[in-house]
Amino acid sequence: MALFRETADVSVRPAVPGDEDAVTRVQVDAWRATHAGTLGGATDLLDVDVMRTRWHDAITAPPGPGFAVLVALDGNRLVGFAAVGPGQLLALEVDPAERRSGHGSRLLAAAVDRLRTDGAEDVVTWVLEGDVARERFLGESGLGPDGTERALATGVRDVVERRWSATI
Template identity: 55%
Template sequence: MPLFTDNADVSVRPAVPGDEEAIARIQIAAWRASHGEVLGEGALDLLDQAAVQAQWAAAVVTPPGAGFRVLVACDGPTVVGVVSVAPVPAPEDRPFDAPGGAILALEVEPAQQRVGHGSRLLAAAVDTLREDGADQVHTWVLDGDDARAQFLSSAGLGPDDVVRELISGRMPDGSTRTVTEHRWSASI
Protein backbone atom coordinates (compact mmCIF):
# COMPACT_ATOMS: atom_id res chain seq x y z
CA MET A 1 0.00 0.00 0.00
CA PRO A 2 1.51 3.41 -0.98
CA LEU A 3 2.11 5.94 1.75
CA PHE A 4 0.56 9.37 1.11
CA THR A 5 1.08 12.51 3.10
CA ASP A 6 -0.65 15.87 3.19
CA ASN A 7 2.69 17.71 2.86
CA ALA A 8 3.13 19.55 -0.40
CA ASP A 9 6.50 20.28 -1.96
CA VAL A 10 6.75 23.84 -0.63
CA SER A 11 9.85 25.79 0.23
CA VAL A 12 11.55 29.17 0.57
CA ARG A 13 14.86 29.81 -1.14
CA PRO A 14 17.05 32.75 -2.16
CA ALA A 15 15.87 34.32 -5.40
CA VAL A 16 18.04 33.60 -8.43
CA PRO A 17 18.35 35.25 -11.82
CA GLY A 18 15.29 34.26 -13.82
CA ASP A 19 12.89 34.61 -10.87
CA GLU A 20 12.29 38.31 -11.57
CA GLU A 21 9.47 37.75 -14.08
CA ALA A 22 7.45 35.70 -11.58
CA ILE A 23 8.27 38.11 -8.74
CA ALA A 24 7.08 41.15 -10.73
CA ARG A 25 3.89 39.36 -11.81
CA ILE A 26 3.17 38.29 -8.22
CA GLN A 27 3.81 41.76 -6.79
CA ILE A 28 1.55 43.51 -9.29
CA ALA A 29 -1.23 40.92 -8.91
CA ALA A 30 -1.04 41.08 -5.11
CA TRP A 31 -1.13 44.88 -5.13
CA ARG A 32 -4.17 44.85 -7.44
CA ALA A 33 -5.95 42.40 -5.14
CA SER A 34 -5.02 44.13 -1.87
CA HIS A 35 -4.56 47.79 -2.66
CA GLY A 36 -6.68 48.57 -5.72
CA GLU A 37 -9.35 50.42 -3.80
CA VAL A 38 -6.98 52.39 -1.55
CA LEU A 39 -4.40 53.31 -4.18
CA GLY A 40 -6.90 53.67 -6.99
CA GLU A 41 -6.91 51.48 -10.07
CA GLY A 42 -5.49 54.38 -12.06
CA ALA A 43 -2.32 54.32 -9.99
CA LEU A 44 -1.95 50.57 -10.43
CA ASP A 45 -2.60 50.85 -14.17
CA LEU A 46 0.54 53.00 -14.38
CA LEU A 47 2.75 50.15 -13.17
CA ASP A 48 5.09 49.00 -15.92
CA GLN A 49 5.65 45.27 -15.54
CA ALA A 50 8.94 45.44 -17.47
CA ALA A 51 10.26 48.19 -15.17
CA VAL A 52 9.16 46.31 -12.04
CA GLN A 53 10.80 43.18 -13.41
CA ALA A 54 14.05 45.07 -14.10
CA GLN A 55 14.08 46.42 -10.53
CA TRP A 56 13.66 42.92 -9.12
CA ALA A 57 16.38 41.58 -11.43
CA ALA A 58 18.76 44.23 -10.08
CA ALA A 59 17.78 43.45 -6.48
CA VAL A 60 18.50 39.75 -7.03
CA VAL A 61 21.75 40.11 -8.99
CA THR A 62 23.27 43.30 -7.53
CA PRO A 63 21.66 44.15 -4.19
CA PRO A 64 22.40 47.69 -2.96
CA GLY A 65 24.51 46.45 -0.05
CA ALA A 66 25.21 43.79 2.54
CA GLY A 67 22.11 42.40 4.21
CA PHE A 68 19.75 43.15 1.32
CA ARG A 69 18.15 39.88 0.28
CA VAL A 70 15.31 38.58 -1.85
CA LEU A 71 13.73 35.22 -1.01
CA VAL A 72 10.98 33.39 -2.88
CA ALA A 73 8.34 30.90 -1.83
CA CYS A 74 7.90 27.94 -4.13
CA ASP A 75 5.12 25.45 -4.62
CA GLY A 76 7.04 22.69 -6.32
CA PRO A 77 9.15 24.45 -8.94
CA THR A 78 6.75 27.42 -9.24
CA VAL A 79 7.56 30.74 -7.55
CA VAL A 80 4.41 31.84 -5.70
CA GLY A 81 5.64 34.52 -3.29
CA VAL A 82 8.43 36.94 -2.47
CA VAL A 83 9.95 38.71 0.51
CA SER A 84 12.76 41.22 0.49
CA VAL A 85 14.67 42.40 3.54
CA ALA A 86 17.15 45.15 4.30
CA PRO A 87 19.31 46.02 7.29
CA VAL A 88 18.45 48.97 9.51
CA PRO A 89 21.49 50.31 11.37
CA ALA A 90 21.34 51.20 15.04
CA PRO A 91 20.25 54.82 15.58
CA GLU A 92 23.07 57.36 15.71
CA ASP A 93 21.98 58.47 19.18
CA ARG A 94 22.19 54.82 20.40
CA PRO A 95 25.15 53.31 18.52
CA PHE A 96 25.43 50.34 20.87
CA ASP A 97 21.89 49.13 20.12
CA ALA A 98 21.69 46.04 18.00
CA PRO A 99 20.69 46.75 14.42
CA GLY A 100 17.27 45.93 13.09
CA GLY A 101 15.84 44.87 9.79
CA ALA A 102 13.07 45.91 7.48
CA ILE A 103 10.76 43.80 5.40
CA LEU A 104 10.53 45.84 2.23
CA ALA A 105 8.11 43.59 0.37
CA LEU A 106 6.11 40.50 1.28
CA GLU A 107 3.70 39.34 -1.39
CA VAL A 108 2.06 36.06 -2.29
CA GLU A 109 0.23 35.32 -5.51
CA PRO A 110 -3.48 35.92 -4.73
CA ALA A 111 -4.53 32.38 -5.74
CA GLN A 112 -1.86 30.97 -3.38
CA GLN A 113 -2.68 33.05 -0.30
CA ARG A 114 -3.78 31.56 3.02
CA VAL A 115 -2.00 28.24 2.52
CA GLY A 116 1.19 29.02 4.47
CA HIS A 117 3.47 30.67 1.90
CA GLY A 118 3.30 34.06 3.64
CA SER A 119 4.13 32.52 7.01
CA ARG A 120 7.09 30.63 5.53
CA LEU A 121 8.35 33.81 3.87
CA LEU A 122 8.00 35.84 7.08
CA ALA A 123 9.80 33.16 9.12
CA ALA A 124 12.63 32.98 6.58
CA ALA A 125 12.92 36.78 6.55
CA VAL A 126 13.15 36.93 10.34
CA ASP A 127 15.71 34.08 10.40
CA THR A 128 17.79 35.91 7.78
CA LEU A 129 17.68 39.17 9.72
CA ARG A 130 18.63 37.38 12.97
CA GLU A 131 21.60 35.74 11.25
CA ASP A 132 22.74 39.25 10.31
CA GLY A 133 22.51 40.36 13.97
CA ALA A 134 19.16 42.13 13.94
CA ASP A 135 17.11 42.14 17.12
CA GLN A 136 14.02 43.79 15.71
CA VAL A 137 12.04 43.91 12.48
CA HIS A 138 9.62 46.40 11.00
CA THR A 139 7.46 46.75 7.93
CA TRP A 140 4.75 49.10 6.67
CA VAL A 141 1.01 48.44 6.37
CA LEU A 142 -1.20 50.52 4.12
CA ASP A 143 -4.42 51.79 5.70
CA GLY A 144 -7.23 49.51 4.63
CA ASP A 145 -5.06 46.40 4.26
CA ASP A 146 -6.87 44.51 7.00
CA ALA A 147 -5.67 41.11 5.78
CA ARG A 148 -2.01 42.14 6.10
CA ALA A 149 -2.63 43.69 9.51
CA GLN A 150 -4.31 40.49 10.70
CA PHE A 151 -1.50 38.34 9.29
CA LEU A 152 1.24 40.42 10.92
CA SER A 153 -0.66 40.58 14.21
CA SER A 154 -0.98 36.78 14.27
CA ALA A 155 2.81 36.60 13.77
CA GLY A 156 3.53 38.88 16.73
CA LEU A 157 4.05 42.24 15.03
CA GLY A 158 2.08 45.30 16.00
CA PRO A 159 1.73 48.97 15.09
CA ASP A 160 4.29 51.18 16.83
CA ASP A 161 2.71 54.63 16.31
CA VAL A 162 5.00 55.66 13.42
CA VAL A 163 2.96 56.87 10.45
CA ARG A 164 3.88 58.13 7.00
CA GLU A 165 1.90 59.56 4.12
CA LEU A 166 2.76 58.77 0.52
CA ILE A 167 1.51 60.23 -2.73
CA SER A 168 -0.12 57.41 -4.69
CA GLY A 169 -0.81 59.38 -7.85
CA ARG A 170 -2.25 62.39 -9.55
CA MET A 171 -5.95 62.77 -10.09
CA PRO A 172 -7.39 63.94 -13.44
CA ASP A 173 -7.97 67.40 -11.94
CA GLY A 174 -4.24 67.70 -11.12
CA SER A 175 -4.62 67.11 -7.38
CA THR A 176 -2.66 64.37 -5.65
CA ARG A 177 -3.99 61.34 -3.86
CA THR A 178 -2.23 60.42 -0.63
CA VAL A 179 -2.30 57.19 1.33
CA THR A 180 -1.26 56.48 4.89
CA GLU A 181 0.96 53.66 6.09
CA HIS A 182 1.58 52.56 9.67
CA ARG A 183 4.81 50.93 10.75
CA TRP A 184 4.49 47.54 12.41
CA SER A 185 7.38 46.08 14.38
CA ALA A 186 8.49 43.34 16.75
CA SER A 187 11.55 42.21 18.63
CA ILE A 188 13.06 39.09 17.07
Protein backbone atom coordinates (compact mmCIF):
# COMPACT_ATOMS: atom_id res chain seq x y z
CA MET A 1 0.00 0.00 0.00
CA ALA A 2 1.40 3.37 -0.99
CA LEU A 3 1.40 6.15 1.56
CA PHE A 4 0.66 9.67 0.39
CA ARG A 5 1.21 12.87 2.30
CA GLU A 6 -1.62 15.37 2.35
CA THR A 7 0.97 18.14 2.33
CA ALA A 8 4.53 17.99 1.15
CA ASP A 9 7.09 17.94 3.94
CA VAL A 10 9.74 19.72 1.90
CA SER A 11 11.27 23.11 2.54
CA VAL A 12 14.21 25.43 2.06
CA ARG A 13 15.79 27.32 4.95
CA PRO A 14 19.02 29.16 5.73
CA ALA A 15 21.83 26.80 6.68
CA VAL A 16 22.70 26.60 10.37
CA PRO A 17 25.82 25.39 12.18
CA GLY A 18 25.87 21.61 11.99
CA ASP A 19 24.59 21.52 8.38
CA GLU A 20 28.15 21.50 7.04
CA ASP A 21 28.46 17.69 7.27
CA ALA A 22 25.36 17.06 5.15
CA VAL A 23 26.19 19.91 2.74
CA THR A 24 29.65 18.41 2.20
CA ARG A 25 28.18 14.93 1.67
CA VAL A 26 25.69 16.25 -0.89
CA GLN A 27 28.40 18.18 -2.73
CA VAL A 28 30.83 15.25 -2.88
CA ASP A 29 28.12 12.79 -3.97
CA ALA A 30 26.74 15.21 -6.57
CA TRP A 31 30.16 16.04 -8.02
CA ARG A 32 31.16 12.39 -8.21
CA ALA A 33 27.87 11.42 -9.86
CA THR A 34 27.86 14.31 -12.32
CA HIS A 35 31.45 15.33 -13.02
CA ALA A 36 33.68 12.27 -12.53
CA GLY A 37 34.23 11.81 -16.28
CA THR A 38 34.68 15.49 -17.09
CA LEU A 39 37.09 16.14 -14.23
CA GLY A 40 39.24 13.12 -15.07
CA GLY A 41 39.53 11.65 -11.57
CA ALA A 42 39.80 14.98 -9.73
CA THR A 43 36.64 14.04 -7.80
CA ASP A 44 38.63 11.19 -6.22
CA LEU A 45 41.11 13.75 -4.86
CA LEU A 46 38.58 15.91 -3.00
CA ASP A 47 39.69 16.78 0.52
CA VAL A 48 36.42 16.26 2.36
CA ASP A 49 37.75 17.66 5.65
CA VAL A 50 38.80 20.92 3.99
CA MET A 51 35.45 21.13 2.21
CA ARG A 52 33.59 20.60 5.49
CA THR A 53 35.64 23.35 7.16
CA ARG A 54 34.93 25.77 4.29
CA TRP A 55 31.19 25.05 4.46
CA HIS A 56 31.25 25.53 8.23
CA ASP A 57 32.95 28.90 7.73
CA ALA A 58 30.51 29.92 4.96
CA ILE A 59 27.57 29.08 7.22
CA THR A 60 28.87 30.58 10.46
CA ALA A 61 30.92 33.53 9.16
CA PRO A 62 29.98 34.50 5.58
CA PRO A 63 32.76 36.44 3.83
CA GLY A 64 30.62 39.57 3.47
CA PRO A 65 27.17 41.03 2.83
CA GLY A 66 25.07 39.14 0.32
CA PHE A 67 26.63 35.73 0.99
CA ALA A 68 24.39 32.94 2.25
CA VAL A 69 23.95 29.18 2.22
CA LEU A 70 20.45 27.74 1.87
CA VAL A 71 19.49 24.10 2.35
CA ALA A 72 16.67 21.94 0.99
CA LEU A 73 15.00 19.53 3.35
CA ASP A 74 12.82 16.49 2.83
CA GLY A 75 11.31 16.11 6.27
CA ASN A 76 14.29 16.68 8.53
CA ARG A 77 16.80 15.27 6.02
CA LEU A 78 19.06 17.71 4.18
CA VAL A 79 18.94 16.79 0.47
CA GLY A 80 20.44 19.82 -1.28
CA PHE A 81 21.96 23.24 -0.91
CA ALA A 82 22.57 26.52 -2.70
CA ALA A 83 25.17 29.17 -1.99
CA VAL A 84 24.80 32.78 -3.12
CA GLY A 85 27.03 35.82 -3.20
CA PRO A 86 26.32 39.30 -4.51
CA GLY A 87 24.53 38.72 -7.83
CA GLN A 88 25.77 35.16 -8.08
CA LEU A 89 24.53 31.63 -7.64
CA LEU A 90 27.81 30.17 -6.43
CA ALA A 91 26.63 26.58 -6.01
CA LEU A 92 23.48 24.51 -6.26
CA GLU A 93 23.60 20.76 -5.68
CA VAL A 94 21.01 18.11 -4.90
CA ASP A 95 21.71 14.62 -3.62
CA PRO A 96 21.78 12.42 -6.75
CA ALA A 97 19.15 10.09 -5.25
CA GLU A 98 16.80 13.07 -4.73
CA ARG A 99 17.06 14.72 -8.14
CA ARG A 100 13.94 15.41 -10.19
CA SER A 101 11.93 15.84 -6.96
CA GLY A 102 11.63 19.64 -7.07
CA HIS A 103 14.42 20.38 -4.58
CA GLY A 104 16.59 22.13 -7.18
CA SER A 105 13.71 24.34 -8.27
CA ARG A 106 12.89 25.27 -4.67
CA LEU A 107 16.56 26.06 -3.99
CA LEU A 108 16.89 28.18 -7.13
CA ALA A 109 13.70 30.12 -6.29
CA ALA A 110 14.91 30.75 -2.73
CA ALA A 111 18.35 31.78 -3.99
CA VAL A 112 16.85 34.26 -6.47
CA ASP A 113 14.58 35.63 -3.73
CA ARG A 114 17.64 36.14 -1.52
CA LEU A 115 19.54 37.87 -4.35
CA ARG A 116 16.58 40.19 -5.01
CA THR A 117 16.32 41.00 -1.31
CA ASP A 118 19.99 41.95 -1.39
CA GLY A 119 19.35 44.30 -4.33
CA ALA A 120 20.55 42.19 -7.27
CA GLU A 121 18.90 42.77 -10.64
CA ASP A 122 20.73 39.94 -12.40
CA VAL A 123 22.02 36.49 -11.48
CA VAL A 124 25.03 34.72 -12.91
CA THR A 125 26.28 31.18 -12.39
CA TRP A 126 28.86 28.93 -13.98
CA VAL A 127 28.25 25.55 -15.64
CA LEU A 128 30.95 22.97 -16.18
CA GLU A 129 31.25 21.87 -19.80
CA GLY A 130 29.34 18.66 -20.38
CA ASP A 131 26.80 19.16 -17.55
CA VAL A 132 23.81 18.80 -19.87
CA ALA A 133 21.34 18.21 -17.03
CA ARG A 134 22.31 21.49 -15.32
CA GLU A 135 22.12 23.35 -18.63
CA ARG A 136 18.62 21.98 -19.21
CA PHE A 137 17.55 22.85 -15.65
CA LEU A 138 18.89 26.40 -15.86
CA GLY A 139 17.46 26.92 -19.34
CA GLU A 140 14.02 25.78 -18.20
CA SER A 141 14.38 28.20 -15.26
CA GLY A 142 15.00 31.21 -17.51
CA LEU A 143 18.81 31.45 -17.48
CA GLY A 144 20.95 31.20 -20.58
CA PRO A 145 24.60 31.19 -21.63
CA ASP A 146 25.95 34.71 -22.13
CA GLY A 147 29.04 33.76 -24.15
CA THR A 148 31.60 34.09 -21.35
CA GLU A 149 33.90 31.13 -20.68
CA ARG A 150 36.75 30.41 -18.30
CA ALA A 151 39.29 27.61 -18.04
CA LEU A 152 39.91 25.94 -14.70
CA ALA A 153 42.87 23.80 -13.73
CA THR A 154 41.67 20.86 -11.63
CA GLY A 155 45.07 19.36 -10.94
CA VAL A 156 44.20 16.50 -13.26
CA ARG A 157 43.11 18.32 -16.41
CA ASP A 158 41.89 21.74 -17.47
CA VAL A 159 38.14 22.13 -17.89
CA VAL A 160 35.89 24.84 -19.28
CA GLU A 161 33.02 26.55 -17.49
CA ARG A 162 30.42 28.69 -19.23
CA ARG A 163 28.62 31.57 -17.57
CA TRP A 164 24.83 31.58 -17.54
CA SER A 165 22.79 34.62 -16.54
CA ALA A 166 19.34 36.13 -16.31
CA THR A 167 17.65 39.32 -15.23
CA ILE A 168 15.75 38.77 -12.02
